[in-house]
Amino acid sequence: MTELASNGFDLVLAALILGAAVFAMSVRDLFGAVVFFIVYGVFVALAWLRLGAIDVALAEAALGAGLTGMLMIGAVARLARNTGPHGEDDSEEEAQPPVPSATPLAMRIPAMLAAAGVSVALGWAFLALTPAAGLRGPVADNLGASGVANPVTAVLLNFRGWDTLLESVVLLAALVGLWSLARDQDWGLRPGLRQHARANGVLATFGRLLPPFGLLLGIYLVWVGSYQPGGAFQGGTVLAAVWLLVMMAGLMPPPLVTSLRIRAVLVAGPLIFLAIGLIGALAGTFLGLPPAIAKPVTLLIEIALTLSIAATLALLVLGPPQSPLQLPSTPAAAS
Amino acid sequence: MIPSATIFGLCGAALVGLGLYSFVIQAHLLRRLLAFNIIGSGIFLLFGASGARLPGVATDPVPQALIITGIVVALAATALGVGLVLAYARATGRTSLPEDDAPCEPQERLR
Numbered sequence: 515m516t517e518l519a520s521n522g523f524d525l526v527l528a529a530l531i532l533g534a535a536v537f538a539m540s541v542r543d544l545f546g547a548v549v550f551f552i553v554y555g556v557f558v559a560l561a562w563l564r565l566g567a568i569d570v571a572l573a574e575a576a577l578g579a580g581l582t583g584m585l586m587i588g589a590v591a592r593l594a595r596n597t598g599p600h601g602e603d604d605s606e607e608e609a610q611p612p613v614p615s616a617t618p619l620a621m622r623i624p625a626m627l628a629a630a631g632v633s634v635a636l637g638w639a640f641l642a643l644t645p646a647a648g649l650r651g652p653v654a655d656n657l658g659a660s661g662v663a664n665p666v667t668a669v670l671l672n673f674r675g676w677d678t679l680l681e682s683v684v685l686l687a688a689l690v691g692l693w694s695l696a697r698d699q700d701w702g703l704r705p706g707l708r709q710h711a712r713a714n715g716v717l718a719t720f721g722r723l724l725p726p727f728g729l730l731l732g733i734y735l736v737w738v739g740s741y742q743p744g745g746a747f748q749g750g751t752v753l754a755a756v757w758l759l760v761m762m763a764g765l766m767p768p769p770l771v772t773s774l775r776i777r778a779v780l781v782a783g784p785l786i787f788l789a790i791g792l793i794g795a796l797a798g799t800f801l802g803l804p805p806a807i808a809k810p811v812t813l814l815i816e817i818a819l820t821l822s823i824a825a826t827l828a829l830l831v832l833g834p835p836q837s838p839l840q841l842p843s844t845p846a847a848a849s
Numbered sequence: 850m851i852p853s854a855t856i857f858g859l860c861g862a863a864l865v866g867l868g869l870y871s872f873v874i875q876a877h878l879l880r881r882l883l884a885f886n887i888i889g890s891g892i893f894l895l896f897g898a899s900g901a902r903l904p905g906v907a908t909d910p911v912p913q914a915l916i917i918t919g920i921v922v923a924l925a926a927t928a929l930g931v932g933l934v935l936a937y938a939r940a941t942g943r944t945s946l947p948e949d950d951a952p953c954e955p956q957e958r959l960r
């Protein structure tokens with residue numbers, strides 16, 4: 515692409531990103547705002563492609579736009595159900611505050627100035643930094659010893675494996691936190707709301723057609739991550755999406771939160787990663803992978819991590835177990 | 850002319866400011882979660898673009914790995930945040946915190 519066309523594309527894309535973000539934050543209809551947020555996520559994934567960070571583009575499209583958008587759409591739907599007009603709406607109960615904020619102009623101006631100040635400071639700091647070689651050199655030097663050819667995968671699973679181990683534990687912690695929000699009487703139930711899909715409708719049909727391709731794509735993304743852009747997180751997200759689609763189409767019920775099998779799958783990834791790290795500690799370095807066996811061990815870690823990530827992400831999107839009928843509760847009865 | 854990294858780095862800085870403003874101004878809790886996500890992806894753009902500023906060389910892989918970790922953790926935090934907002938709405942019937950009510954309407958503080 516000529517330099518002018520490349521610049522024009524970047525400027526138009528940046529304008530689209532900012533425009534989608536502004537709409538996502540200002541549109542009155544909450545569902546419309548979430549849709550604009552998904553569009554914004556896709557544009558940001560394109561921006562990552564332009565920056566040459568293809569692994570990040572895959573992750574942003576799958577997680578940032580896809581799963582986060584799905585999470586927010588579910589939240590908007592459930593919120594409408596929980597705060598809709600109640601049967602016993604008394605006059606003393608405070609009216610539902612209107613969605614558009616009534617923040618007066620006197621409060622908006624300082625906030626605008628502060629936010630603009632932060633933006634300008636960040637932009638100025640970004641421009642003032644001299645471009646440096648960063649850590650490309652050390653990564654390139656040690657790439658051969660890591661067993662994989664994709665530098666990002668090598669950093670994620672080998673050089674900075676500690677961060678990835680902690681990240682998998684953080685995912686588990688978020689799921690535990692989410693499940694702890696279930697009410698006591700709902701504990702043994704299945705997470706998420708009951709799905710009703712027409713037997714031969716679009717959702718049920720796609721729920722049968724897409725999963726084989728999704729499975730193939732997810733497994734391929736994990737495998738190819740060793741030498742091309744891809745990896746456990748991107749592949750795990752695709753697998754989570756396949757599982758969510760099958761559950762949403764009503765073809766499979768969500769697992770019981772008390773099920774031992776799903777708990778084993780959830781902890782398998784971090785446990786295997788930690789076990790390999792501890793074995794490495796006995797041999798010398800915690801989380802150290804000797805170059806001779808680095809590639810098969812990395813693959814083993816990736817497979818275990820992919821399964822755990824897929825299960826954890828799908829369960830995070832589903833939410834805590836709740837009973838099918840949401841009875842409205844008045845504020846006086848709460849707490 | 851202008852390199853891609855500079856354009857998207859400044860775009861990331863602008864997104865952080867936009868997200869901050871929306872986070873402060875909006876009272877609805879789900880909109881605050883959207884603003885939080887926009888701040889996060891703005892920070893990631895800023896960070897990732899700073900690793901792509903050398904022309905002709907591949908993008909620095911270490912910021913890329915950190916950003917992928919950040920995207921996953923942001924999703925986990927958003928999921929937990931959504932759960933908290935829905936539990937709050939189920940318990941109180943509200944979608945915003947009491948201290949964010951419009952100042953011209955004095956509210957009865959229900960215990």
